[in-house]
Amino acid sequence: MIAETSRTEIDRIIAAATTAAAQLAVTTPGERARWLDAAADALEKAADELVPLAARETHLPERPRLRSELLRTVFQLRLFGQVLTDGEFLDATIDHADPDWPMGARPDIRRTVVPIGPVLVFTASNFPFALSVAGHDTAAALAAGCPVVVKAHPGHPELSVRTRDILVEALTAAGAPTGTFDLLCGVEAGRTALRHPDIAAASFTGSEAGGRALFDIANARPRPIPFYGELGSVNPVVVTLGAVKARGPELAEGFASSFTLGAGQFCTKPGLLLLPEGHGLDETLCAAVASVPGQAMLNERITDGYRSGREQLREHPAVTVLSEPGPADDPIRPTLLKVRADDFMKSAESLAVECFGPVSLIVEYADEAELRAVLGVLKPGLTATVHAQESESDMVRTLLPALTRLAGRLIWNGWPTGIILSWAQHHGGPYPATTAPVFTSMGTAAIARFLRPVAWQGFPDALLLPPLRETNPWQLSRRINGIRVTPADG
Amino acid sequence: MIAETSRTEIDRIIAAATTAAAQLAVTTPGERARWLDAAADALEKAADELVPLAARETHLPERPRLRSELLRTVFQLRLFGQVLTDGEFLDATIDHADPDWPMGARPDIRRTVVPIGPVLVFTASNFPFALSVAGHDTAAALAAGCPVVVKAHPGHPELSVRTRDILVEALTAAGAPTGTFDLLCGVEAGRTALRHPDIAAASFTGSEAGGRALFDIANARPRPIPFYGELGSVNPVVVTLGAVKARGPELAEGFASSFTLGAGQFCTKPGLLLLPEGHGLDETLCAAVASVPGQAMLNERITDGYRSGREQLREHPAVTVLSEPGPADDPIRPTLLKVRADDFMKSAESLAVECFGPVSLIVEYADEAELRAVLGVLKPGLTATVHAQESESDMVRTLLPALTRLAGRLIWNGWPTGIILSWAQHHGGPYPATTAPVFTSMGTAAIARFLRPVAWQGFPDALLLPPLRETNPWQLSRRINGIRVTPADG
Numbered sequence: 005m006i007a008e009t010s011r012t013e014i015d016r017i018i019a020a021a022t023t024a025a026a027q028l029a030v031t032t033p034g035e036r037a038r039w040l041d042a043a044a045d046a047l048e049k050a051a052d053e054l055v056p057l058a059a060r061e062t063h064l065p066e067r068p069r070l071r072s073e074l075l076r077t078v079f080q081l082r083l084f085g086q087v088l089t090d091g092e093f094l095d096a097t098i099d100h101a102d103p104d105w106p107m108g109a110r111p112d113i114r115r116t117v118v119p120i121g122p123v124l125v126f127t128a129s130n131f132p133f134a135l136s137v138a139g140h141d142t143a144a145a146l147a148a149g150c151p152v153v154v155k156a157h158p159g160h161p162e163l164s165v166r167t168r169d170i171l172v173e174a175l176t177a178a179g180a181p182t183g184t185f186d187l188l189c190g191v192e193a194g195r196t197a198l199r200h201p202d203i204a205a206a207s208f209t210g211s212e213a214g215g216r217a218l219f220d221i222a223n224a225r226p227r228p229i230p231f232y233g234e235l236g237s238v239n240p241v242v243v244t245l246g247a248v249k250a251r252g253p254e255l256a257e258g259f260a261s262s263f264t265l266g267a268g269q270f271c272t273k274p275g276l277l278l279l280p281e282g283h284g285l286d287e288t289l290c291a292a293v294a295s296v297p298g299q300a301m302l303n304e305r306i307t308d309g310y311r312s313g314r315e316q317l318r319e320h321p322a323v324t325v326l327s328e329p330g331p332a333d334d335p336i337r338p339t340l341l342k343v344r345a346d347d348f349m350k351s352a353e354s355l356a357v358e359c360f361g362p363v364s365l366i367v368e369y370a371d372e373a374e375l376r377a378v379l380g381v382l383k384p385g386l387t388a389t390v391h392a393q394e395s396e397s398d399m400v401r402t403l404l405p406a407l408t409r410l411a412g413r414l415i416w417n418g419w420p421t422g423i424i425l426s427w428a429q430h431h432g433g434p435y436p437a438t439t440a441p442v443f444t445s446m447g448t449a450a451i452a453r454f455l456r457p458v459a460w461q462g463f464p465d466a467l468l469l470p471p472l473r474e475t476n477p478w479q480l481s482r483r484i485n486g487i488r489v490t491p492a493d494g
Numbered sequence: 495m496i497a498e499t500s501r502t503e504i505d506r507i508i509a510a511a512t513t514a515a516a517q518l519a520v521t522t523p524g525e526r527a528r529w530l531d532a533a534a535d536a537l538e539k540a541a542d543e544l545v546p547l548a549a550r551e552t553h554l555p556e557r558p559r560l561r562s563e564l565l566r567t568v569f570q571l572r573l574f575g576q577v578l579t580d581g582e583f584l585d586a587t588i589d590h591a592d593p594d595w596p597m598g599a600r601p602d603i604r605r606t607v608v609p610i611g612p613v614l615v616f617t618a619s620n621f622p623f624a625l626s627v628a629g630h631d632t633a634a635a636l637a638a639g640c641p642v643v644v645k646a647h648p649g650h651p652e653l654s655v656r657t658r659d660i661l662v663e664a665l666t667a668a669g670a671p672t673g674t675f676d677l678l679c680g681v682e683a684g685r686t687a688l689r690h691p692d693i694a695a696a697s698f699t700g701s702e703a704g705g706r707a708l709f710d711i712a713n714a715r716p717r718p719i720p721f722y723g724e725l726g727s728v729n730p731v732v733v734t735l736g737a738v739k740a741r742g743p744e745l746a747e748g749f750a751s752s753f754t755l756g757a758g759q760f761c762t763k764p765g766l767l768l769l770p771e772g773h774g775l776d777e778t779l780c781a782a783v784a785s786v787p788g789q790a791m792l793n794e795r796i797t798d799g800y801r802s803g804r805e806q807l808r809e810h811p812a813v814t815v816l817s818e819p820g821p822a823d824d825p826i827r828p829t830l831l832k833v834r835a836d837d838f839m840k841s842a843e844s845l846a847v848e849c850f851g852p853v854s855l856i857v858e859y860a861d862e863a864e865l866r867a868v869l870g871v872l873k874p875g876l877t878a879t880v881h882a883q884e885s886e887s888d889m890v891r892t893l894l895p896a897l898t899r900l901a902g903r904l905i906w907n908g909w910p911t912g913i914i915l916s917w918a919q920h921h922g923g924p925y926p927a928t929t930a931p932v933f934t935s936m937g938t939a940a941i942a943r944f945l946r947p948v949a950w951q952g953f954p955d956a957l958l959l960p961p962l963r964e965t966n967p968w969q970l971s972r973r974i975n976g977i978r979v980t981p982a983d984g
Contacts (some may be wrong), residue, residue, distance in 0.1 A: 016660055024896060072598075079597040092978060097939075101920040107569040107915055108562075111908060115918040115939075120931065204924070219867065223713040227925045229934060401957060405516060408608055408948055414955055416953040418601060427976045428589040430604040430949035433715045434694070440944045442720060449587075449947070450604075457929045457939065458898055459920035463906040464884055467891060481978045486917045488582060488971045490978055 007162040008190030017087040020183030021151035022202040023123040027181040029151045032089035039178045044081040046174035058132045062161040063300035077133040084147035096471040096482040115474040117455035119149035121204025129159035130211035130415045141207040148454035155194035164225035179447045200362040208233040233439040237385030240276040246393035262419035264338045267299040268362035272420040293327040298335035310361030322347035338362035345369040352381040386432035387413045387420035496651040498680030501773035509610040510673030511641035512692040517671040523578035529668045534571040536664035548622045551650040567623040574637035577756035586961040586972040604962040609639035612696025618699035619649035620759040627657040631697040640942035645646045645684035649948035673954030685925040698723040713841040723929040726848045730766040750782035752909035756967045757789040758852035788825035799856035800851030810835030828852035835859040867898040868954040877903045877910035
């Protein structure tokens with residue numbers, strides 16, 4: 005057990021971050037890219053120490069899971085280095101003075117973004133590397149030029165402290181100022197830090213209840229700050245009759261793999277499978293689920309929460325059990341339930357809910373109209389998936405508006421688990437998927453959460469930030485007088 | 495007096511907006527540009543009816559003020575039409591499938607934005623056209639493809655209803671679906687609408703107290719929504735010794751014009767003028783202020799609020815009066831106060847505050863160190879201005895970090911009042927300037943507040959939205975595999 009960070013220590017950490025914020029604001033993206041690369045190198049080098057520590061604290065398997073998660077974490081840090089090198093995140097926009105601007109004479113106005121200030125990151129339990137101390141939010145905020153204070157997750161405290169030490173050492177050696185990165189521990193410490201006047205933004209990945217409580221604190225501050233919470237999702241998967249006919253058994257296998265991956269401890273776990281009545285896949289599904297080995301969950305609190313959520317679904321009078329573990333429920337083996345669509349819709353409040361762990365609910369729909377009605381009762385989430393044949397495109401097209409309303413990412417003939425980070429990736433959605441539906445919490449666009457625009461009006465070129473200077477010293481793609489100009493053009 | 499909109503009527507209006515939202519989501523940007531142009535044309539045509547109505551309700555002068563404000567409003571609608579035609583707001587981003595992506599095989603992922611849904615707009619009293627019923631937020635939200643429900647400002651109720659009728663007629667004639675735009679009246683009606691589950695985002699321009707109350711309602715909803723509030727600002731203006739020496743009298747004139755413009759009823763009114771001790775401009779300032787004619791304020795509530803705020807500043811023991819109206823204080827004539835920097839800093843809580851109306855406070859600083867200290871006690875706002883000579887650039891450069899922390903727009907040798915709308919414009923800042931510092935509330939980038947990203951993974955081309963199709967039918971500038979590709983490139 006790691007001790008709760010004291011009030012004095014919290015103040016010291018945030019004061020150091022505040023001092024660092026001023027220094028970071030005048031660094032170049034190139035410098036920060038080198039820091040991120042240095043952090044990535046250091047983590048990679050420490051794999052043989054960190055991975056066994058993570059395995060011990062989280063019960064996640066070393067191979068392939070934790071080894072590949074560490075690689076993903078390293079990749080994320082380097083990907084944000086690429087964002088920095090690219091420079092388009094700076095959103096450099098220049099309007100030259102124009103005496104004939106239709107609204108009236110226009111002065112020279114130039115806009116780019118600056119770091120928002122010290123960021124408080126609440127880490128997740130289920131990705132002890134990729135969404136934790138050196139995880140995605142840390143990478144995005146550091147890339148933006150914001151010092152980061154991480155609130156460690158109690159599910160992997162030793163790993164958190166060790167990762168912090170490695171990161172601080174690597175960043176310092178690479179030239180980052182003192183205070184650029186630090187860690188605090190304890191629920192109360194996290195809340196205290198969130199109320200600190202010098203924290204400028206916060207991010208969170210976790211449960212709806214936990215995230216909402218922090219969101220409320222952030223908004224109740226005398227000076228509210230942006231709070232970027234990713235709170236969870238049910239992730240419905242729609243399967244059409246055509247898809248069942250063409251590749252039913254393959255879909256059953258794919259589904260069983262997806263909802264049990266990582267013992268179902270993913271925010272993108274498919275929690276609902278919408279199958280047409282008469283699909284005839286019960287046996288295949290049961291066999292697929294039965295072949296999934298048991299797996300210990302992250303910790304006791306999560307295991308207990310899972311068991312009670314699963315019981316709530318299982319004991320609903322309209323729900324039948326397709327496959328479940330025997331009385332020896334340790335390690336946890338998956339559970340598959342089913343319900344008719346009309347019953348599901350009557351009880352959507354209690355059945356269309358996220359249950360963190362290896363359980364999923366099959367909803368059998370009679371026809372397209374009923375399928376549409378089911379989609380109509382769901383709350384928004386992170387993903388929505390459709391398995392269909394291309395010959396059914398016309399029908400799928402009519403479903404897309406409902407699916408788009410429901411999710412930040414739509415998947416065609418794939419599975420929602422496994423988020424590949426890239427330029428186009430989006431991981432978000434309307435509440436309760438996230439508290440900030442206009443942003444993504446993963447992928448390169450996630451840097452925008454930690455930047456705020458500033459415009460300079462009528463300034464001499466020498467006093468402008470480099471992205472806005474007439475000579476374009478960083479060779480950025482910029483919008484000039486309303487037209488996109490890439491350096492090759494000019 | 496216009497009656498408070500009833501609960502039944504609110505429900506009807508929002509139900510119609512919700513139905514319209516689905517229809518708007520499948521319109522093209524080009525269609526919406528035509529709607530905005532039609533709205534602009536209709537307002538322009540109705541100028542001779544609307545301007546006198548506005549003058550009667552707001553006491554603002556018809557010429558040049560209200561005539562030019564109506565032109566600005568028309569310009570805003572057309573400017574968002576240009577944003578739609580340009581299409582870069584769609585942020586079209588394509589990552590092709592890549593088996594060799596370093597994190598692991600990458601599926602095809604494509605991202606663009608979709609309208610967030612029905613938007614509730616709380617209008618401002620001080621710009622009865624440009625920030626009201628057909629104002630900037632309405633233009634931005636309609637451009638984004640969101641139906642708009644406006645909460646009318648009680649300061650100009652008849653104008654609000656008449657503008658609503660003109661807008662509804664023009665939009666309908668241009669082909670916009672029923673429910674695309676409507677109006678409701680009354681404080682309680684506004685709060686009820688803000689709590690309605692089908693409202694997806696809200697925007698506000700007004701006082702800190704009023705904006706905060708609505709921000710709190712938006713966040714306390716079972717499903718919180720983005721709330722974009724612009725709450726006000728003190729707008730400090732720094733004048734260097736060099737500027738005083740080179741053009742003191744001209745600065746005094748410019749300052750007097752700026753803080754008294756529109757009877758000081760601008761969110762960008764310079765509320766503080768930081769002058770070096772020994773500036774010798776007292777007489778010039780007094781003369782400039784004395785020559786400003788009296789002007790009726792918007793309404794009695796605002797006049798009363800102004801008088802009490804002015805008294806609070808004026809009666810502070812460290813404050814001296816440079817110029818003030820005589821006992822006959824109707825119409826309102828400007829007041830100019832001054833204070834020494836050290837006294838100001840001791841009472842920043844009560845002196846560094848926005849007072850909506852034609853009053854400003856001169857703060858006399860002894861030297862650069864004291865100037866820096868004054869900037870250190872200010873709260874963030876919308877703008878910060880510096881008047882200096884280019885020969886003082888080195889000194890100004892050292893002030894820029896503090897000024898950037900304080901504001902969303904920095905102005906060099908100009909005045910903060912008069913916001914020109916353009917691509918680079920930014921009107922925002924950390925709280926209390928706005929509740930959403932990552933966004934602008936004016937300028938073309940303001941459309942981003944009403945759009946949310948969605949990613950499509952592995953979809954057949956025919957099921958993708960046009961911005962994401964391989965053939966680029968709309969000829970957009972897009973980011974493809976991390977590289978910006980403009981249509982001219984191929």
